[in-house]
Amino acid sequence: MTPTERKSYTDAVLCLARKPPRLSTALYPGVRSRFDDFVATHINYTLHVHYSGLFLPWHRRFTWLWEQALREECSYTGYLPYWNWPLWAHDLKHSPLFDCSETSLSGDGEYNPGEQSLSGGGVTLPRGCGGGCVRCGPFKDFQVHLGPFSRDLTSFTDIPSPGFEYHPHCLNRSLNNFVSSNYDNETVVSRLLSSTDISDFQLVLDHWPARPDGVLGPHGGGHFSLGSTMQDLFASPQDPAFMLHHGMIDRLWAMWQSKDERHRRYALNGTATILNPPWGKPVALDTVMEFGVLDQPCQIKEVMDPMGHGLCYKYT
Template structure:
């Protein structure tokens, strides 16, 4: 997985499977975490641990820090970060990425459910008491231990928010003993045409760390902001709220990552936090619902380039753009990723 986003490589991994004829009635239903029964939450948690116990499919000589199937997804995200964020590929790439995670859970771990999602707006009143982060046995674990010298989160342009409430190792819940293996990565590595450091794939085991940040969630992931996004009339305006290509601006995408903090706020290695897929499933839900408001003009609407921050002269994303996922699956054309009920996908959201 050494090449750029559009260089084809030898492909192994997940088989894309869906009903021969997909209809909303036959589709897999993705639910908000609170809508799951306690047993269903535990099933999802167990399936994540199953991925941790399964062997990696990545070549160990190239990725020495990758130790299991969960790490396969982390490494893939790291490898493509500078091509799949704050640009025209954020939405289609992560739609496929979440789907591949779901398929792995179901086909490799016997999981019967779907990937849940996290509706940020439901937690703007008290993030620490959220069923996702309250540290109970049916949560995705709680906050990290308080670290006094944690810095404030700031954009490159100097927009800063109050620091989080933790910063150290997660202390409670099903993932308090989870180790993360890759990173951390400095956010300065996120740059147009940037490259990864030579030690990017080193094995660096340490605890899962978090710093829940209510202020970020209130500012960037509230219901009014979601409503503004969903009433946008074109994809450019929608993305200007969700994930603008100007790094100096704030974004709802970034707000969700920052509100969890710690490993989730690592721009490159954020899939190491169990909440990552739920965050991106909600982004996908919002995108799908926005598309459904006007399928004729929105279903295949794209905007941006294939390079982070959409620099001048970067290749423009079209429906014919091929996106890669390394060893996880074959390259896919953007056109084939635009509909949750077509081309191998068969899922809906509550």
């Protein structure tokens, strides 16, 4: 993107953050803007659309709806950008995305001496470079309203506290080259694109190399390389980088699908429940996905082709 195109994108995002929400603030106290409608919708469906058969199709439509809102409600004339991870995986803060210039998505947060390294499942992720509030670039002093949620995936079966409560706080970033260079590099992307079937693709995306302990794949890697706002499984769309991260995931899925139309275009695997428990209902092409106030429900088969059913986009 040219610098002008980048600026028009962040201007449109800031515009959505100033527009009134469609969700009721009485029912969803933390929803204060149109931007927050997207965050709350993501929170609402989190326990269905992650680590499950709904992950790829649901986020495809979610990012498309975001692009539509930017265009229809904020006069954006460009496209949803994607974050091409390997280009800057070794040096996030000098990336045009995160250098904190006026044409970036802002950059690192202020240094927070209290930020800890993260351990779990046999891996330790060293702390990032920031850990505090973002104080420069287009999202300088940006206020988010929802979360934070606990990182523990296994301790709940319903939307946990703080739910949709109003908790104004700053956008937190902590750029982490260790995470991005290990989990979002060229080798990982090539491995993802050479996946043999959809379950292999999903495994590489979320756990690579394949381990039951939840080692990060490039999906988690992108989330964990940016800081605590982006690490939040429920409320991560509050980091303006979220949609670009998912743009890249969608791009790689689309590229992978188009390499073998017959076997991959409509390939699905998994259930409609997080972590695919044995009792989860397997997804199928006629499984209905919901988007709350963002859109009518639609069937999975309507999003399997980015050029079909009114989506009408492609990646170059």
